[in-house]
Amino acid sequence: MTTVAANPSGSFRRFWNKVWTYLSKPQNAILLVLGIVLTITTVYPMITIARDTVAIHPGSVDNLPDAAGSKFDAMGETLTTYNWSNLFTDTISTRVGRQRVVQSVASIYLWTPLLNSVLISVFACFGAILYGGVFAYLVTRTNLKFKKYLSSIFIFPYIMPQWTLAVMWQNLFNSNAVTGGSDGLFVTLFNIYMPKWWCEGIFPVSVVLAIHYAPFAYILIGGIFRNMDANLEEAATILNTPRWKTFLRVTLPLVKPAILSTVLLVFSSAMGSYPIPHYLKLNTLSTQYVSMSSDRAGQASILAVIMMLFGFLILIVNQRTTSGRKNFTTVTGKSGQSSTVNLGAAKYVLSILFVLLTLFTGILPILLFAVETFLPNPGDFSFIKYGIEGHMTTKWWITAENVTENGMYGQKGILYNADIWKAFGGTFLVAICCALLAGSIGTLIGYCVSKNRRSKWAAYVNNMAFLPYLMPSLAVGVAFFIFGSSVGIYNTFLLLILAGTVKYIPFASRSALNSMMQLSGEIEEAAIIQDIPWLKRMFRIIIPIQKTSIISGFLLPFMTCLRELTLFMLLCGQGMIITTMLGYFDEMGLYAFSSGINLILIVLILAFNTLVNKLTGASIDSGIGSDS
Numbered sequence: 186m187t188t189v190a191a192n193p194s195g196s197f198r199r200f201w202n203k204v205w206t207y208l209s210k211p212q213n214a215i216l217l218v219l220g221i222v223l224t225i226t227t228v229y230p231m232i233t234i235a236r237d238t239v240a241i242h243p244g245s246v247d248n249l250p251d252a253a254g255s256k257f258d259a260m261g262e263t264l265t266t267y268n269w270s271n272l273f274t275d276t277i278s279t280r281v282g283r284q285r286v287v288q289s290v291a292s293i294y295l296w297t298p299l300l301n302s303v304l305i306s307v308f309a310c311f312g313a314i315l316y317g318g319v320f321a322y323l324v325t326r327t328n329l330k331f332k333k334y335l336s337s338i339f340i341f342p343y344i345m346p347q348w349t350l351a352v353m354w355q356n357l358f359n360s361n362a363v364t365g366g367s368d369g370l371f372v373t374l375f376n377i378y379m380p381k382w383w384c385e386g387i388f389p390v391s392v393v394l395a396i397h398y399a400p401f402a403y404i405l406i407g408g409i410f411r412n413m414d415a416n417l418e419e420a421a422t423i424l425n426t427p428r429w430k431t432f433l434r435v436t437l438p439l440v441k442p443a444i445l446s447t448v449l450l451v452f453s454s455a456m457g458s459y460p461i462p463h464y465l466k467l468n469t470l471s472t473q474y475v476s477m478s479s480d481r482a483g484q485a486s487i488l489a490v491i492m493m494l495f496g497f498l499i500l501i502v503n504q505r506t507t508s509g510r511k512n513f514t515t516v517t518g519k520s521g522q523s524s525t526v527n528l529g530a531a532k533y534v535l536s537i538l539f540v541l542l543t544l545f546t547g548i549l550p551i552l553l554f555a556v557e558t559f560l561p562n563p564g565d566f567s568f569i570k571y572g573i574e575g576h577m578t579t580k581w582w583i584t585a586e587n588v589t590e591n592g593m594y595g596q597k598g599i600l601y602n603a604d605i606w607k608a609f610g611g612t613f614l615v616a617i618c619c620a621l622l623a624g625s626i627g628t629l630i631g632y633c634v635s636k637n638r639r640s641k642w643a644a645y646v647n648n649m650a651f652l653p654y655l656m657p658s659l660a661v662g663v664a665f666f667i668f669g670s671s672v673g674i675y676n677t678f679l680l681l682i683l684a685g686t687v688k689y690i691p692f693a694s695r696s697a698l699n700s701m702m703q704l705s706g707e708i709e710e711a712a713i714i715q716d717i718p719w720l721k722r723m724f725r726i727i728i729p730i731q732k733t734s735i736i737s738g739f740l741l742p743f744m745t746c747l748r749e750l751t752l753f754m755l756l757c758g759q760g761m762i763i764t765t766m767l768g769y770f771d772e773m774g775l776y777a778f779s780s781g782i783n784l785i786l787i788v789l790i791l792a793f794n795t796l797v798n799k800l801t802g803a804s805i806d807s808g809i810g811s812d813s
Contacts, residue, residue: 210636212632212633215629216630216637216640219630219646219650220642220646220649223687224649226683226687227649227652229668230664230665230667230668231664233664233667233668234486234489234490234663234664234667237667238486239264239268239483240264240265240483241264241483268484268486268487269487271483272290272295272484275289276288276289277293294484295488298468298469298472298488299491301467301468301469302455302469302470302471304387304391305390305394305462305469306451308394308395309394309395309398309451309452310447310448310451310455312391312392312395312396313394313398313401314402314447314451316399316402317398317402317406318403318406318444320539321403322406322410323535323539324407325410326525327525327526327528327532328527329535329539330532330533330536331539334540335536335543338543338547339539340400340403340404341546341547341791342397342399342547343397343398343401344790344794345550345748345786345790346460346748346783346786346787346790347397347461347748348461348463348767348783349550349554349787350396350461350546350550351460351464351465352550352553352780353545353549353550354384354392355464356553356566357369357370357371358379358383358384359384360372360378362378363378363380363381364384367565368567369566370569373566373570374569384465385467386466386467390461390467393465394455394461398451398454401451402443402444402447402451405446405447406443406444408443409439446503449499449503449655450655452499453499453656454658456470456492456495456657457492457659457660458657458658459471459475459658459754460750463475470488470492470659471492471657471659473485474488474659474663475754478755485663489659489660489663492659492660493657493664495657496652496655496657496660499655500648500655503655504648551784551788553780554781554784554787557780558781558784559577559579559581560577561576561577561578563776580593581599581778582599582781583598583600584597584601585597594774596775596778604760607760608761608763609785611678611762612747615678615681615746615753615762616743616747618686619742620689623685623686623692623693623742624735625693626693627690627692627696627697628693628728628735630646630647630650630694631698631700631701631738633646634647634698634701635701635702636701650691651695653687653688653691654692658749658752659751659752659755661684661687662753662756665680665684666755669756675756676756676757676761681753684752684753685752688752689745689746692741692742696734696735696737696738696741697734697735697738700731700734700735701727708730709722709726709727736797744790744793747790748764749764750764753765754768763782767782
């Protein structure tokens, strides 16, 4: 009996042929490269946060016990458990009145901010779904008046910078007697002093976040309301089912996936929000991290790790819920367009109500920012009582020289301030680069994943691309802050572009994936048969067919980057981009400059949104309520 010896060269040749065959398809090669790149740019910064929690930081060296709980890592650097033990086990003595109270460090720096973060996230989810969902139902399923106007203006709070509504809330309800500073409009006009819980804390933060993210619910839920099959509702009508029972038993289960998606997106976004809690004076994980990052860097990194864990939890919940969606089958009834609910006389009342609500959330902030830039004392609306004369000024805009008096603190007016326009230039540079990179990478991810729908590697790359969107923005910012500091690119445009690209890739990848899934493979197969190269297939066939979705994948990162603060605030110094200058001017007391910057940002973003709508026909609310 003879045995045939294994041929190592033959086995290697067969393995190499398999690899070459796999990589000969452009979508496979691109997916492999993108998977490696995304793993490095997403996972490695997160690892640096975890390592930072066990590192020794300046300011904590004197507090370290002699080598207790410390060891050396592979690079010879000292690691310690001091940051964890200090945060979770140590106590701190504080004076309350004449008494000295001993509290745990965790209760002050962790549990209270964590509870506040969870509460505002839950309340924001509930408020966004209630407000946006009801509005979506009224626009798509009833004879509500002014649908086109309301649909367009309803999305303004999300398009505008996040802190816009928080500043408007201050201008409306703050008072010298309750919160200090200038009296707001309610005091000036009606002599009404709102309580402090209304002006600051959990309630106003939750309301503002709910209004800001209500467009999420409107877009997601409204899209299902608009496109749902009418068979099930018609079947219930034929069976004499009451309308309220039809809504609860038929309509609501159909929009359940959209509601769950809204909850996941709003919860993760609200958890990492910094500007709104900062302006409305609520201690959350985000604000606590910023206050601790200078003198308690290790403990602050633990807070960032906790925020990241929430992001992973949301990703797991998202995977579990989307992998087991139910299908509904009609057993009776005939297909047709769903009927519109007649509101009767209530349609006028509800229409006027939503016109007023959208006036306060979409138009009033712009007007208030514009007015504040002409007030000698921004936030002081006493001119309403005493007239415009003597209560208006143009100095904040047109002062051409460095002036130290009249509250200018040596600053030139906005139109002549080189620092402001330099920061605007930096913002546009970062926004354009992030849009090009995120849009291109996201489009490639959408294309490659759609071509490898059953591949586990494609699912991994898709999840890795989507993970940064579910992570709180501050947690992503912290990861890149520590990463950038360790590799020497802190306070550079490169770090800002890298962080922005990773954070905004999900915008483009999801947009491209949804559109590529609808594209028949036969179109590209016909081109392959004719030996048309891959690049020509992309630029001559794929991209022209799906240009609207692809353009949206480039423009969403661009417009979002223009107003981004939470992600970038830790990555650069004041003055590199325009949003980081807001805190600088607020600290100096130049609130008119902050209002002017906000006004310019809002006008620019709305102008770009309108331009995109006119050029491409695409808009955020398209197909939901723009028909009447």
